[in-house]
Structures are given as structure tokens and as C-alpha cells.
Amino acid sequence: MPELPEVESLKRYLSPLLSGKVISAVRVIHPALIQNRPHDLIQALTGEKIAALERRGKFLGLKTEKAGTLWFHLGMTGQLPWKDVLELKDPHLHFYLEFRGISHKLCFRDIRKFGKILFAGTGQPEPRSLRQLGPEPFDLAKEKFIFLLKERTGKIKGLLLNQRLIAGLGNIYADESLFRAQIHPKARPSRLKAERIGRLFDSIQEVFKEAIANGGSSIDDYRLPDGSRGEFQNKHQVYGRKKSPCIVCGNLIRVIVLSGRSSHFCSECQKY
DNA sequence: AAAGTCCTGCGA
């Protein structure tokens, strides 16, 4: 479940490796994961130089100097291995890029195929899935965040997962942020004091910063491009800690289903 | 707003 910290960690790992490199070949193994017509993307990207890497919400973009930007969304189980020798028999390898003068390839692997590859050519409109994203948590003013949530009627857990409201949160960091802010996942922001929503905003930024500093959370499939794991899963306070004692009060962490997702929380520490 | 769908590996 790569969320903002995992995608940011990938961006930081790959930026120095890819910036300035020229794409010598685009290999499409599983065209279904590509939103555009694969031929257009191959045509546009071959011979292009990578100008920079970008992150928007949970999307990672390779911005080229002239052609446009190639966007990856890793879904649940997507990976971007940076490999010298490919395993071409690997049934989960769907796409890779080769670079001029370098033996390493940038691969796109995805076991469950929830991931996506999108190409936005220069001058073309931004893909809809990127266009409809809400603001970046680090670009957003706290007052705006409070306003954004206050005008909605739903339960806070579901709202945090809505990428149109704020980009980058998934199930892990929604639960971790709510715990830090001592807010119950079923609480309705319309009924919370503004200062508690403000504290939630601070919690989101804090937990994101800590997770990025730890290379993200490797729960199941998330790995850095060299195959190494992030370390932040060892610092989760509620996610994946069902029936374990709360680190604050010792009460056992509970799990309920909200918006079709498991929500981990402490019923003593987190209130409405 | 909630439920269903996609997909595959894994644990009960």
C-alpha cells in the first residue's frame, strides 16, 4: 500500500539515478496497465532525457525534457525495482525502461495489478486521475484543511482516504494520524472543535515526515528500488497492532471496518 | 454515502 511517504521515498531514491539519463528503450510487457495507447508512449519517450522526478499524491512522475511526464501509480502491490539483470520470466513484471549507456533498468512490477501507468504528453491535458487530486498535505494551510473537513458530513476516516479532499493518505497513515490526534475514526469533523482538526493536520504532517525519514513502511510488498525495506512499519502505533496494548494507555487496539477498510484505533485514547 | 469490483498471495 504505497502511500505518500513510500512514493516520496522512491522519488528520493530514484532522482539521482535517473535525472539526466536518456531513455533508450520502452518495453511494454503487459499493456493493460497502461492507460494510454502503448505505441504512443513508446514513440514519445524513446530518446527522451529525464529532467526531474515528481510526486503528486501517490503518483510518481518521470518528467522528460520535451515529451511530457510518465506517471506511475503503484496501487497496492506495485514496485519499481532498479535492476541490472532482469528476470524476464517474472509474471509480475509489466513494464521497464532502458537507459543509454547504463545496464540498469527501471522496472514496474505489480502482483495484484491495481497499479497504473499514465503518460501525459507536453501540451496534452493532465490525466483526470491527477487533475482531480486534492491539495498536497505539505502545501496546504491548516485553516484550509479545517474548512475542507468541516463542510463535509461523513466520518473522518473515510474523508481522510478521499484523494479529492487531500492527496496522499491511505489506510496506514490515516489510522496513524487519527491516533496521534486522539480522534476516533468514526468522529464527524462537522462536530469536532476546529483545534482538534488542526491537531490532526499537524499529526498528518508529523507522521509523514517521520515515515519518509524511515524510508516508508514495508508491510507486504513495498520495497525500495534496490529491494531493501523501509523501516517505518516498526514504528506504527496502531496499524497492524490489533489486540496489542496501546502504547499510551495499555488498552488493547481494536479494529472496525469503515469505508470498507480496517480501522485500527484505541477506544480509550481516541474520542469523538 | 455505502457497497461492489478488480486482483493475487497468504493465512486460517
Add this chain to the structure above:
DNA sequence: TCGCAGGACTTT
């Protein structure tokens, strides 16, 4: 062998 995990999209 079944059901659960979940991001984003579609359907109700």
C-alpha cells in the same frame, strides 16, 4: 478451500 487485504473507480 475460503476469505481477507485495500486504492480507486463504478454502481446503487
